[in-house]
Amino acid sequence: MKSFLLASLLSPLLTYAASPANPFSNYFLIGFADNGPLIRSVTTVLVLPPIDQNQTGFLKVYPELATAFDKGGSVTGTGIALLDDRNPCPNNLQDWCVGARLVFGDAQNSGDYAPAPVGSKLGVSITYDPPSKKHNIAVTVNGKLVSSLPPTSPDNLEVGRAIGFRTQIECQLDPCGTVNKHEYLDTRVVLDKKDMSFGDTAVGNKAKATWKTPDGGLTWTADKIVVEAHTYA
Numbered sequence: 001m002k003s004f005l006l007a008s009l010l011s012p013l014l015t016y017a018a019s020p021a022n023p024f025s026n027y028f029l030i031g032f033a034d035n036g037p038l039i040r041s042v043t044t045v046l047v048l049p050p051i052d053q054n055q056t057g058f059l060k061v062y063p064e065l066a067t068a069f070d071k072g073g074s075v076t077g078t079g080i081a082l083l084d085d086r087n088p089c090p091n092n093l094q095d096w097c098v099g100a101r102l103v104f105g106d107a108q109n110s111g112d113y114a115p116a117p118v119g120s121k122l123g124v125s126i127t128y129d130p131p132s133k134k135h136n137i138a139v140t141v142n143g144k145l146v147s148s149l150p151p152t153s154p155d156n157l158e159v160g161r162a163i164g165f166r167t168q169i170e171c172q173l174d175p176c177g178t179v180n181k182h183e184y185l186d187t188r189v190v191l192d193k194k195d196m197s198f199g200d201t202a203v204g205n206k207a208k209a210t211w212k213t214p215d216g217g218l219t220w221t222a223d224k225i226v227v228e229a230h231t232y233a
Helices: 004-009 012-016
Strands: 027-031 039-047 058-067 074-082 095-104 107-117 121-129 134-141 144-149 162-173 182-191 203-205 207-209 219-227
Touching (some): 027 207, 039 162, 074 134, 107 134
Parallel strands (some): 095 144
Antiparallel strands (some): 027 162, 074 095
């Protein structure tokens, strides 16, 4: 389905709200090197953190594969906190609203959205499919499939090949309050070809992880990515 996210930005309800000066905060990334390797797949598990009870804006927390196209392709499984009638899930501060999502230029398409209680394990699997030149996206909550964008979906788009993986915290509309400390577990990035220098590209902004490769640079794993709390002023 077409994502509600783009439509929400055009809503007359937003006359009272605005994006913060710095919408993105703490993150961890790996890849994004000039002439670096392409990423074939990524899997990770985000443990959904508590939601600030003062959060009344539009907050997103998500892992992301980013592509090399000029339009800035992004393939994600996203957790959303949004408390008004634009929320595709029931409005409350106990559940995140999660779904598979794809962004390319002005297009923001998604699979189904489902509520996921705080503390749930949000599993995200993204795999490049060479025949279709698209990515297969699957999102689970505590092991149960809740959202997907398969290559056969009309809402799935060719966004190019991924060159980097990162975690994101994004305050799309104020006020977002405090985003609590959170963790990504069992993250696994598989490249198209072996590259022993891939681990050297890892960068954390108030986030940390230790990467290792069991097969000489083709597969890179991090048992835990820890992202520190951030408060939007």
